[in-house]
Amino acid sequence: MHGQPSESAEMLDPAQRLALVYAPKSAQAAWLALFLFERRLAEIARPGREPLMIQLRLSWWRDRLGEPSSAWPVSEPVLANLKAWNEQHRELACLVDGWEALVVGEDGGAELAKAREEALVTLALLLRVDDLESVRQAARQYIDPSIASGAPATLPRSMRPLSVLRTMAQREALGGKPTPLRDLGRVMWAGLLGR
Template identity: 25%
Template structure:
């Protein structure tokens, strides 16, 4: 793949900040990729709201800003001057992205800022990564029947990514695991739940059109990430292993075949 600096606009942004979903998006039809890059960039900005804020209130203010971006675009307003907000607003006004799905993603991130009342990890992932996978599928014409399965595999990918990054999150003072639980056993329990979701979603997506398979490709990475958590020697404090050739080839093989 070319270096990030060789890619224009949101393509370079998506590759830099979310290389997993960027790779998956390359197996979408060329005419849909710019819309997917805008969706990936929007999701990154929502995630970054928490990372860049020192306290929950500041994160909520950032999320409110993105809520207003979506609402203004849906109402036909002028886009805000921002490298992501501008293309995102264009995609909304042109009917390429569904405002309701984007607002649901904002709400999912807002729920993460509710402190001790925050929903469990799997529920939070359904409201973020699960909705994003479903919206990706809608962009690619997956059809309503595919939405439950896409939400399942998207949720599994979100769980796998979170467990893969436990050491990074701990360094940021964040712990997504249930309180007062043994970290390794809690992570392994979540990994088993994630694999069950991935398997159920994958079975229900057996008839997914090839043009929409990019929406389901994160399932390939979810399966690998969750399997690593269940490996005998894995520990919550392990640094996340960089994506290797095996991960990329597994995604590419499924993408080229047009099925999981």
């Protein structure tokens, strides 16, 4: 896509690294860019920071997303990764707004949850996925595992990382004693079959 990403999967949390393994090579750069961008926003908005400073930093990101990628500073590695989104990065401004609402708003994270869902749907569009309703359902189940009901939607190969994340989130929501072999089997099933 755009050469070697400037930041790598080692920067991600273990769940995201595992999910990334199940993305086809053609989709990995876009998935990695989304994961790294969300990680950066979470760092900016972490608890204990001054809300005004958080808003200023988030505003910088909002401004960058409004620009063509050719105008971005080369010193910012997350922006370098976002070039994999082929100028559809503007759609990720909803994530900036969602993190800001979480910091300064009183919606309990509802706007951020909706923004994450929309970011995953935009990623599906970028990866030329047709069945956006299945992506939307899987995104909701990943973001809020308590709403999962019935059989999970089967996702296309380019969206298999979402299947893995959904499966891991649902397992974590169940609590109880971990069953490593069974849990690994569920994750592999989700990654290989997209459900």
